[in-house]
Amino acid sequence: MCFPFSTLPPLLRVHPEIAGMFADKMDILSLSNWRSTCRINYAHGSSSLRRTLTSRLRAFVPYPLDFIDLVTTRGGIFGGELALSFVLRTGTFRPSILEIYSSNFCYEKLCEAILDDPAIRVRIEKHTFFTSTLFHALHRLVASTLIIHLANGMSIHVIQSYTCSPFAPISRAPCTALSNFVTAYSFGCSHPVLTLSRRALLADKELAYFSPSDSATLDRLLSHEFAMAVSPSAWPEYRRMFENNQLWSPEDCWREKFVCPNQGRFFGDKGSLVGYFDPLGGDEEKCIKYNVAPFGPMVIWRLMTTFECDDGCEYLDEVMDQGVTSIPVLFRKDPFGELHDCISDWFTPTAPLYRHTRRPRAYSM
Structure with a gap:
């Protein structure tokens, strides 16, 4: 769970005093990954999540x-x-x-x-x-x-x-x-x-x-x-393409991406x-x-x-x-x-x- 601080990528080697502000700028997926890199980041990441909720309330x-x-x-x-x-x-x-x-x-x-x-x-x-x-x-x-x-x-x-x-x-x-x-x-x-x-x-x-x-x-x-859309095909990455009368996308349905x-x-x-x-x-x-x-x-x-x-x-x-x-x-x-x-x-x-x-x-x- 905890990695040596010196082995972390430069983006993650954040000074503890500004780690909280850094965490508050992350999206929720990035923050979840970042806080799993070491215990210091874990503490800052968890505190940031709590601040997000309390600040709204x-x-x-x-x-x-x-x-x-x-x-x-x-x-x-x-x-x-x-x-x-x-x-x-x-x-x-x-x-x-x-x-x-x-x-x-x-x-x-x-x-x-x-x-x-x-x-x-x-x-x-x-x-x-x-x-x-x-x-x-x-x-x-x-x-x-x-x-x-x-x-x-x-x-x-x-x-x-x-x-x-x-x-x-x-x-x-x-x-x-x-x-x-x-x-x-x-x-x-x-x-x-x-x-x-x-x-x-x-x-x-x-x-x-x-x-x-x-x-x-x-x-x-x-x-x-x-x-907003009724069908996910409204967005390019979920749109199937037909070329030469054949379905270009190999998927049977976009249920594999959980968007059906x-x-x-x-x-x-x-x-x-x-x-x-x-x-x-x-x-x-x-x-x-x-x-x-x-x-x-x-x-x-x-x-x-x-x-x-x-x-x-x-x-x-x-x-x-x-x-x-x-x-x-x-x-x-x-x-x-x-x-x-x-x-x-x-x-x-x-x-x-x-x-x-x-x-x-x-x-x-």
């Missing part, structure tokens, strides 16, 4: 670390634009709405804890509970929402999942750029190849059920140079990014013990899209049947280190993150 709450623990210990996860801002790690993208997702049975306790917190209560201008219609709840998997308007113009939305998994509403996000999560110990991005390139697949089948807040979010993504909108996905598959703030400090073990993402009540889903895969990804999926768009699952780690869910064991492909190894992994691709 400070606009909403006065004590970010306490608030992170409050949300995570009550089964909540951070999502939406805040989680996207954490993944992008750029100062230009700052959310005005803090979205927190909760399961249907943890929602009330989480709302009570937030509203009763003295540090937050003095900042609240007003709050309202909004109950979704059954039609909307079935399509967006959102049962109800606590909307807290803060005195500084910011808002906190606590979203109750329609199922036992807080990730169900995230599986119905307007686009893949919003399929991210952050907890006290872990973070994840479902489509890092697209998201870090400022690209997103649109869940256009749900356009009729988008709220004004969804539309405003998509407008903000477009203003920050995100490119019809394939089933979950946090922890080989196309996702999953990491821990302090993997050497036992954050993965804490997630396993307390059922915190990427373990515990999760979801397997496919994008709500009008895209039709010519190679039959919807029919070839080993877990999800045709027409199924979301399945709540319970992910756990067995004594042998393999990832299992309540639906299938050996059918589900597992990422290297879940393989038994003594060397902690910061992320999985």
Whole structure:
């Protein structure tokens, strides 16, 4: 894990006093690799990840670390634009709405804890509970929402999942750029190849059920140079070329790159990014013990899209049947280190993150 400082490439031989600033300028993948080079870089890299989250939360709450623990210990996860801002790690993208997702049975306790917190209560201008219609709840998997308007113009939305998994509403996000999560110990991005390139697949089948807040979010993504499309072939590297009546690209489908909108996905598959703030400090073990993402009540889903895969990804999926768009699952780690869910064991492909190894992994691709 630790390499002699003198053997590191010049780019990595950073003076400790400026290592923190250097880390804050890296994208999340580069930072994950950089902090694995030695223990000094590990400490600076882990601190940088924590600063990224707390700096975003400070606009909403006065004590970010306490608030992170409050949300995570009550089964909540951070999502939406805040989680996207954490993944992008750029100062230009700052959310005005803090979205927190909760399961249907943890929602009330989480709302009570937030509203009763003295540090937050003095900042609240007003709050309202909004109950979704059954039609909307079935399509967006959102049962109800606590909307807290803060005195500084910011808002906190606590979203109750329609199922036992807080990730169900995230599986119905307007686009893949919003399929991210952050907890006290872990973070994840479902489509890092697209998201870090400022690209997103649109869940256009749900356009009729988008709220004004969804539309405003998509407008903000477009203003920050995100490119959105229904098909990955909108971008050159995913476009098949026909030459002399033959298919130029050797792949049957871009499911190998995990960008086919019809394939089933979950946090922890080989196309996702999953990491821990302090993997050497036992954050993965804490997630396993307390059922915190990427373990515990999760979801397997496919994008709500009008895209039709010519190679039959919807029919070839080993877990999800045709027409199924979301399945709540319970992910756990067995004594042998393999990832299992309540639906299938050996059918589900597992990422290297879940393989038994003594060397902690910061992320999985």
